[in-house]
Amino acid sequence: MSYISLEVNCQEDFIEIFMAELAEIGFSTFQEKEDGRGLFAYSDENQTIEASQIEELFQQYESLTSVTYELGSVEKENWNADWEKNYQPIEVENKILVRADFHPPNPQFPIEIVVTPKMSFGTGHHETTYQMLNLMHDMDLKDATVLDAGCGTGILAILAAIKGTKNVEAYDIDEWAVENTIENFSLNSIDNSKFKVWKGEVQSIPQMAEYNLILANINKNILLADIQHLQKYIKKDGFLMLSGFYENDIQDILNECEKFSLELVNKSVRNQWSALLLKNNK
Numbered sequence: 001m002s003y004i005s006l007e008v009n010c011q012e013d014f015i016e017i018f019m020a021e022l023a024e025i026g027f028s029t030f031q032e033k034e035d036g037r038g039l040f041a042y043s044d045e046n047q048t049i050e051a052s053q054i055e056e057l058f059q060q061y062e063s064l065t066s067v068t069y070e071l072g073s074v075e076k077e078n079w080n081a082d083w084e085k086n087y088q089p090i091e092v093e094n095k096i097l098v099r100a101d102f103h104p105p106n107p108q109f110p111i112e113i114v115v116t117p118k119m120s121f122g123t124g125h126h127e128t129t130y131q132m133l134n135l136m137h138d139m140d141l142k143d144a145t146v147l148d149a150g151c152g153t154g155i156l157a158i159l160a161a162i163k164g165t166k167n168v169e170a171y172d173i174d175e176w177a178v179e180n181t182i183e184n185f186s187l188n189s190i191d192n193s194k195f196k197v198w199k200g201e202v203q204s205i206p207q208m209a210e211y212n213l214i215l216a217n218i219n220k221n222i223l224l225a226d227i228q229h230l231q232k233y234i235k236k237d238g239f240l241m242l243s244g245f246y247e248n249d250i251q252d253i254l255n256e257c258e259k260f261s262l263e264l265v266n267k268s269v270r271n272q273w274s275a276l277l278l279k280n281n282k
Contacts, residue, residue, distance in 0.1 A: 002045050005074040006054065009038040010067040016127070016271065018067075020246070023219050025053045028174065030126070044174065045073065092133045098155065101187055111137070111162060114187040115153045116180070128217050128243040131268040131275035132156055135241060136215075141165050144212035149202065149230060150222075154181030156215045157197075161190045169196045169211075171204060202229045212238045217275075220245040224256050231260040234280040239265075243275035250274050 006027065008018055019030045019039065026049045027041040043049060051071060058067050089099040089106075097109035100116055136156065142164040148157035151170035154177075160168045172178055178199045185195055198204065214230050216223060223242055234240055240262055242253060247269050254264060257278050266277040 002073045002075050004043045005072045006041040007070045011065050012036045014065050015039050095137045113158050115184045127270045127273035131270050132217050132243050147211045147214045149216040150218045151181050152177050154184045158188050167194050171198050171200045175199050202226045209233050210235045215241050217243045220249050227256050238280045240278045247272050247274045
């Protein structure tokens with residue numbers, strides 16, 4: 001199996017912007033260059049991404065910054081080897097350490113999460129995942145029911161399980177992400193009876209399901225389309241946590257949430273990326 005690869009050479013200030021833009025056209029996994037001068041983007045080869053889409057995207061930024069790119073493909077095994085070489089543990093404040101299984105544990109952190117992301121998004125390196133983990137850390141999730149919508153590596157679902165949820169469910173449109181989530185649950189010794197993972201979109205959520213907390217770290221356009229569906233499954237006084245969008249997009253997200261009596265109770269902004277925690281008041 002191989003993946004579409006895109007090497008982007010750009011100024012450091014534009015890395016996060018291009019990640020968001022490329023996610024909009026179908027790229028799902030990103031890796032910043034070690035020298036801070038660009039990024040690598042990857043997508044399943046079955047994802048339809050036209051070269052013209054990429055060209056049009058970067059043409060929009062020609063007057064703002066210098067950017068070059070090279071489109072190619074990479075075998076899954078080669079991508080994994082490159083990722084392991086460059087992956088570094090992530091420290092979320094002084095609360096959570098996210099590391100790979102080939103990194104040593106660090107008892108100084110109250111919570112450790114072990115992930116092997118491979119082709120899945122959600123290592124904790126991205127500002128959105130970092131903020132979601134930080135907000136979740138301060139929530140009481142004991143005996144809660146949790147849904148991770150668009151789980152990627154399963155990192156958010158894993159933290160929920162570690163914090164004592166009654167059960168946690170997760171889904172993703174990418175079969176590879178589903179497999180990766182199951183693998184990462186095993187790495188963190190999560191009881192099989194406490195979690196369920198499946199391939200699907202928001203419409204695949206069981207009709208009678210109810211959750212105390214729904215997590216969705218996707219992107220603005222998908223969130224705006226999915227909020228109307230996700231809100232149906234939040235218990236009264238339950239919560240919806242959202243990320244994957246810029247600070248400038250907060251009001252658009254809030255406007256959609258207000259239609260369904262979802263009240264903002266907490267927010268986070270980190271390097272222009274945002275995360276919101278909303279309560280179901282219906």
